[in-house]
Amino acid sequence: MKEQLKEIQATFVQKLQHVADAQELEQLRVEYLGKTGVLKEILRGMGKLPKEERPVMGALANEVRDALEESIEGKRQELKDRKLEEQIGREWIDITLPGKRPTLGHPHPNSLTTREIIDVFHSMGFVLEDGPEIDTVANNFDALNSPPDHPSRDFSDTFYFDETNLLRTHTSPVQVRTMMKQAPPIRMITIGRCFRNDALDATHSPMFTQCEGLVVDEGITMGDLKGTLEQMVQLLFGPETQSVFRPHNFPFTEPSAEVDITCFKCKGAGCRFCSGTGAIEILGCGMVHPDVLEYCGIDSEKYTGFAFGMGIERVTLLKYEIDDIRYLFENDQRFTRQFRR
Ligand SMILES: [Zn+2]
Numbered sequence: 001m002k003e004q005l006k007e008i009q010a011t012f013v014q015k016l017q018h019v020a021d022a023q024e025l026e027q028l029r030v031e032y033l034g035k036t037g038v039l040k041e042i043l044r045g046m047g048k049l050p051k052e053e054r055p056v057m058g059a060l061a062n063e064v065r066d067a068l069e070e071s072i073e074g075k076r077q078e079l080k081d082r083k084l085e086e087q088i089g090r091e092w093i094d095i096t097l098p099g100k101r102p103t104l105g106h107p108h109p110n111s112l113t114t115r116e117i118i119d120v121f122h123s124m125g126f127v128l129e130d131g132p133e134i135d136t137v138a139n140n141f142d143a144l145n146s147p148p149d150h151p152s153r154d155f156s157d158t159f160y161f162d163e164t165n166l167l168r169t170h171t172s173p174v175q176v177r178t179m180m181k182q183a184p185p186i187r188m189i190t191i192g193r194c195f196r197n198d199a200l201d202a203t204h205s206p207m208f209t210q211c212e213g214l215v216v217d218e219g220i221t222m223g224d225l226k227g228t229l230e231q232m233v234q235l236l237f238g239p240e241t242q243s244v245f246r247p248h249n250f251p252f253t254e255p256s257a258e259v260d261i262t263c264f265k266c267k268g269a270g271c272r273f274c275s276g277t278g279a280i281e282i283l284g285c286g287m288v289h290p291d292v293l294e295y296c297g298i299d300s301e302k303y304t305g306f307a308f309g310m311g312i313e314r315v316t317l318l319k320y321e322i323d324d325i326r327y328l329f330e331n332d333q334r335f336t337r338q339f340r341r
Pocket residue numbers: 263264265266267268269270271272273274275276278279
């Protein structure tokens with residue numbers, strides 16, 4: 001039996017030398033030390049030995065087992081070290097090579113316009129207000145002097161949740177909320193998403209971003225409105241840009257106007273961009289209707305105000321000479337990447 005053990009140990013050592021990876025090592029371990037392994041087989045034969053030989057042989061068998069286990073452990077460590085060395089060799093890095101720059105994100109053109117407009121109005125002392133995209137029919141229509149039969153209230157134009165709640169069709173509810181919570185003087189702008197049941201085409205989108213502004217104080221006149229908007233237009237589109245006020249009609253302002261600016265592509269000469277007129281419509285505005293002030297709890301005998309609103313997408317399209325609003329919502333990187341600064 002002693003010979004047998006010696007023999008086992010010798011062949012084991014030989015086989016161990018040829019082991020190339022962890023898997024082969026495990027196979028060898030099972031072959032020799034497993035439950036049905038060579039060593040267990042030998043130990044089973046111990047019962048046939050004379051009683052006095054058994055402890056000696058037992059001790060020897062344990063010795064052999066310990067030796068095998070130890071060499072397996074040694075081999076395992078050796079394999080691990082070798083693998084690591086190979087990996088280090090493989091993954092060697094040439095630190096003199098130029099690095100790859102990670103692609104950095106950048107603002108969407110609409111965000112660029114938004115930030116610019118906020119900066120322009122901050123410089124004129126306006127406060128930025130915010131309001132919910134889901135608002136009440138009262139805030140969206142009633143407060144703004146919109147007659148009950150006004151076409152904009154129609155189900156085909158407005159997304160209603162129920163009789164009292166809707167997706168705001170403009171950012172004017174934020175003006176209403178501001179007037180209701182704050183006494184004049186008020187000088188605020190708000191920028192946010194609005195929703196109308198419009199088709200999606202080159203110039204319309206059911207979701208769009210609006211910027212509205214409101215000033216309410218004693219003695220505010222149409223002259224203040226004109227001065228403020230002219231300054232804004234020049235800051236946004238360049239100092240040579242002229243603005244023209246055309247009379248218009250909105251339920252929430254009286255008098256009301258639409259503002260055209262000099263086409264910045266042809267400088268007023270007329271081109272395809274401005275349909276040959278030399279001017280581009282940019283916003284709607286007017287003096288806040290006394291009914292709107294009164295609805296919001298402001299004394300219309302004491303205070304007057306002006307309000308204006310414009311589409312952020314429209315400004316973006318104009319500023320960057322983009323001819324289709326859908327580019328702004330598709331997030332095609334071939335488009336958005338062009339606005340990387
Ligand atoms: Zn033009």
